[in-house]
Amino acid sequence: MIFKNTAHKKEFKTLTYPHMKLLYNVALKYCGNVFDAEDIVQETYLMAFNKFHQLREKSKCKSWLLRILRNNFLKSYHKKKSRQKLTETDYIEFLKASIAVNNPENMLAKASTRQAVQKAMDQLPEKYKEVLMLFYMDELLYKDIADALQIPIGTVMSRLTRAREGLKVHLLKQMNLKNNPNILTLRQVFPLTANDL
Numbered sequence: 001m002i003f004k005n006t007a008h009k010k011e012f013k014t015l016t017y018p019h020m021k022l023l024y025n026v027a028l029k030y031c032g033n034v035f036d037a038e039d040i041v042q043e044t045y046l047m048a049f050n051k052f053h054q055l056r057e058k059s060k061c062k063s064w065l066l067r068i069l070r071n072n073f074l075k076s077y078h079k080k081k082s083r084q085k086l087t088e089t090d091y092i093e094f095l096k097a098s099i100a101v102n103n104p105e106n107m108l109a110k111a112s113t114r115q116a117v118q119k120a121m122d123q124l125p126e127k128y129k130e131v132l133m134l135f136y137m138d139e140l141l142y143k144d145i146a147d148a149l150q151i152p153i154g155t156v157m158s159r160l161t162r163a164r165e166g167l168k169v170h171l172l173k174q175m176n177l178k179n180n181p182n183i184l185t186l187r188q189v190f191p192l193t194a195n196d197l
């Protein structure tokens with residue numbers, strides 16, 4: 001449906017444009033490059049514009065746009081049939097921020113941790129990676145993630161728990177716990193139990 005009056009166009013802009021930066025950041029994390037991210041955001045806004053009349057609750061505009069974005073990404077992902085690498089730089093920055101002092105020892109630990117986390121994230125299934133990214137990097141609430149992914153809140157919490165556990169398992173496999181100084185940083189982010197050691 002194409003809008004015939006400017007009031008509808010103005011309402012579309014008012015409701016959707018404030019979320020453009022978030023959509024671009026999420027698309028960039030999904031795609032791993034700016035060109036594909038820009039294309040997917042454009043497709044998302046075009047589709048949202050054409051289906052704007054279907055948005056019943058204006059307060060859910062952000063999750064509606066995120067759902068369209070995700071569906072567009074999945075379509076292009078399946079078309080290419082090649083797994084696109086998602087960048088986790090914001091998540092790695094979160095880990096970096098957990099180290100307060102910037103001395104050479106800690107800087108070396110950060111670099112090692114960054115590589116370990118990137119490798120561990122790459123081994124997680126997509127459904128766990130996307131929940132981790134939306135929760136930690138985009139700081140969305142469970143409800144917003146559930147709306148965006150069209151899954152129940154319980155599933156969001158379950159996937160987030162499994163993602164954390166999977167990440168922890170992959171990180172622990174990569175590291176020699178007894179000789180690696182980075183384990184202190186990891187313990188701060190992912191508390192270990194006696195069974196993990």
